[in-house]
Amino acid sequence: MVADRKTQIVIVGGGAAGLELARKLGAHYGRKRHDIILIDRNRTHIWKPLLHEVATGSLDASMDEVGYRSHCHRWGYRYLYGQFDRIDRAAQQVHIAPMFDDKGREVVSAHVVRYDYLVLAYGSVTNDFGTPGVVDNCLFLDSRGQADSFRDQLLNHCLRVSRAMVARPTSDARVRIAIVGGGATGVELAAELYNAADALGYYGLEVFDRARLDVTLLEAGPRILPALPDRLAEAAHGELEALGVKVLTGMAVTESTEEGMKTGDGAFVPADLQIWAAGVKAAPVRGGLDGLALSRGGQVIVRPTLQSETDDRIFAMGDCAYSMLPRRDRPVPPRAQAAHQMASTAFTNIKRLLAERPLVDFNYRDHGSLVSLSRFSTVGSLMGKLVGGRMAVEGRLARFVYLSLYRMHLLAVHGWWRGSALIAVSHINRLVRPRLKLH
Template sequence: MHRFVVVGGGAGGLELATRLGDRYARKKSNGVPLAQVTLVDRYPTHIWKPLLHEVAAGSMDPFTQELEYAAQARWHGFEFQQGELTALDRTAKRITLGRVLDDDGAELLPERVLEYDTLVVAIGSTTHFFGVKGAPEYSLALDTVQQAERFRKRLIAACMRAEHQAHEPVESNPGTHASTEPRIQVAIVGGGATGVELSAELRNTAQVLSAYGLHKLDPRHDVGIVLVEAGPRILPALQERVSTATAELLQKLGVKLMVGETVAEVAPGLVRTASGKTVRADLTVWAAGIKAPPVLSQLDGLPVNRLGQLQVRRTLQTQIDDNVFALGDCAACPWPGNERNVPPRAQAAHQQASFLLRAFGNLLENRPLPEFTYHDFGSLVSLGHFSAVGNLMGGVIGGNMLIEGLFARFMYMSLYRLHIAALHGYARMVLDTFAHWLRRTTLPRVKLH
């Protein structure tokens, strides 16, 4: 019985484990499953990572969106093992999982060893601070639900604190009029999708918190949002017309854009740029870039690139080991016809999971593996309930089209629904959508505690 081990329960890893379980672990030949499938993740629950900016802004309750890995494993025939990948022995075909501790530091699970025939590494990415002084210590990343929840609680506390403190003039720069200075200010470093989406969601959050009486600040003038981007425009990975349209929408929402400003230092209460500018920041979010987790550079000699991603061939096999595959943000996969690799996007992880499901059918039948081809269907950026903007490409419309407004918002929301459908099927996805709609009709639009 072939043993598949998938490390990482993100969008791609969980979809792959679910579909492998349905196709090979639940089906039996002479009473024996066609394959054994094991999913490994350091956390017990899954949430779609592109939603974390909504969790941080409070517009989404993570506990209503989380999926328990153990339950998914039970429903789809695979096994779940909680733990963090710490080592790989390619000769013996086994991985080592670190100890799992509870909130009090007591051991829940000891260090363990899992054996595999085929290993898939899909552990995603982590925040890249680029060695900026003070950034890891004084800014918040949005890699996990815990980090997003921490930011949300600190934002509510900052709003409540600002209302009740003495109304003394606050000036961040000499010559600035106190009347124009916000009572609290959030600095978001990085004008990519995460930074842009968070800035729009925070504007909505400030309005809702005021409406529910958690503070009496003016949500537009007393709560400042500054988006700092090192490049000449926000959303540098997308087309310029998408970037321009998004910038106009953000400015209408009262978000201050600082482009062409490289952050040189993050300190308590402020952000300094390389040009000498100082930005007052009661809260700082770092969304300036990603890199692969450090453990990948320690996996028994597997080659990595400068971002720490595992270098893979177009079959998604690592360059020196045919039994180890990688997908998603942690994989540096060639993109024929392009100077760069396949971009670290949710749609890429989804396509790679679907590809590996087909490829592993060839593997079990001792047939040659196909090569992965990435299809870019465009990009969408959510601006909360205000709007959305993006471009559709390729097979979607046969060309390239800028979209915004309600249609773009609908398309953006559909991406998450397609992820749910991949995990549960379309029937359960429809029921899940209806259930969440009903729940939202009885709850405030922003989590208030």
């Protein structure tokens, strides 16, 4: 390495793990002898577990998103707008694909970024399992843009139904929505839809209410929310049905058409909107990862230090990492809490690597799972030393802990002072913001 050249640490992906790591490295090293670079195809960051609220209009992402350029200026790293294309490990380079605007004009040309150390944190996308018709007919909730698109289509369908009822009061017009996947995303979205329907009456759709929603949740497994204990999953099931959701378990979708979903038992679920939320897989990398060892699902296989199994200079964390730790019978799950913990371990190990000290192993601590059924209910389980094992939680306590997860994310991304200020501002915003974002 050239003596006067800065040590260049490149982070691909500005999600929860990547953005937290960029902040910590930038704050620790600054720009004098180190060049911390964050690459992302988006200009802003939104916490992925909130996308179902963005999709229904319950959350205005413009108020909660983080602009990478202002964030990097504050914390001492550089942000590059671009689409990750491939790695050249021999040359220690990341290749960036060209980016184009809506009219097809090139905004960012293809280029390369060198690295001394590389951290892959490019996340995951929804897994359609190759089901026919899903790509063409279903909506996904992997990004802010997809959530915005869902909200626009939802509002358009609600407006059509409202106008049909005004024109003919006896009309049985409904907004039919099919959600595939009974995990946290599908369940939370189903409940949030009814919260949005209740609020629409305040914003010009006086004749529209939740009775005009026809929501079906399809889950291929024997029950929804497999990460939760049976009792809590049953409680959530009951809450959804009380709202009006038709919950169908043991119901595998075999095809999506323009009119709705076909299931394995020959049934057909008609739908105006179809949302696919049935599992995730590592986001595809168009040009490949130059021989890095990958799992069957395309994740980068990492050692306990979070270094790639193939290359000591490359780390992976978050949803794109396959981490099988000792004394665990399954890989670390793709959850926000895992991403946060991995970012902390990656930060420690990069510091140790640069100081030529032994690295530490990642130790995943499962703090439990929480699922919010909008303002109607929250259920979950807490695990760890705090409760001495595993404890089922519901109601206000569960809601408090659920909201605390986002507060912890704000502190991790913005630091204690600014994060605490943003938490305080968010309480004020709840009083002055509209209940729904309608544009």
